[in-house]
Amino acid sequence: MDSPSEHGWEDLCRRCGECCFEKWVDDHGDIHPTAIPCRFLDIITRECKVYHKRLEVGEGCVKLTPQVVEVVQWLPENCAYRRRVHGSDG
Template sequence: MTKPFWETKTLEEMTEQEWEALCDGCGKCCLHKFIDDDSVENAVTTDTIKPEEKVHYTNIVCDLLNTKTCSCTQYMERTRLVPDCVKLTKENLKDIFFMPTSCSYRRLYEGRGLPSWHPLLNAGRKSAMHKKGMSVRGKTVFEHQVDMEHFEDYIALWPLEDLD
């Protein structure tokens, strides 16, 4: 039996189609995040993180996210419509600290393999992921519903969960 591509290829060797298929579609990358060095007053947006800093996830999502399917409604245009939307690429994968530990790209980059709930291991369906609570479904508020001056009131710990 032939092994699946994610077990035989490095992330760098994957085709664009294989790369896109790795996304589990959880929607956690659409959560607003901030970096904090122990005080909300010092929170900043950045492309790097220092050892004394920590990434905080909120339950605030981008307005483009369909929170039922956990898919971007404007996927092909997302980086144009939302300039700070991060497009994960083979080139920026080394700076993946901002992705939760359950992220399939991060898991493969760290040598941990795909989780049992990943759609590629479940006939392409997201139902196992939703059932395990690994997606944003039912856990979020849209950014237009929130006073972003008080984003610290929306800090969430659940994105950090990483099953198997």
């Protein structure tokens, strides 16, 4: 995959907000999303209320780079970042 510019990378996000909901891992290692959003997620607009400082607020937010997306297991299958990294961004 070509390495997109940071601005181009950010533009891939469809603002679904699915990555901003709590997840839990069961005894088998399977990851399950919950209905509990991050306290900074506007559940109507699906936008982060503190996006400019999201990595500083201590909520466990992860900067999604191509390298991170390649290894994390908790992004939804239809995530634009995940589809781009894994070559299915049709």
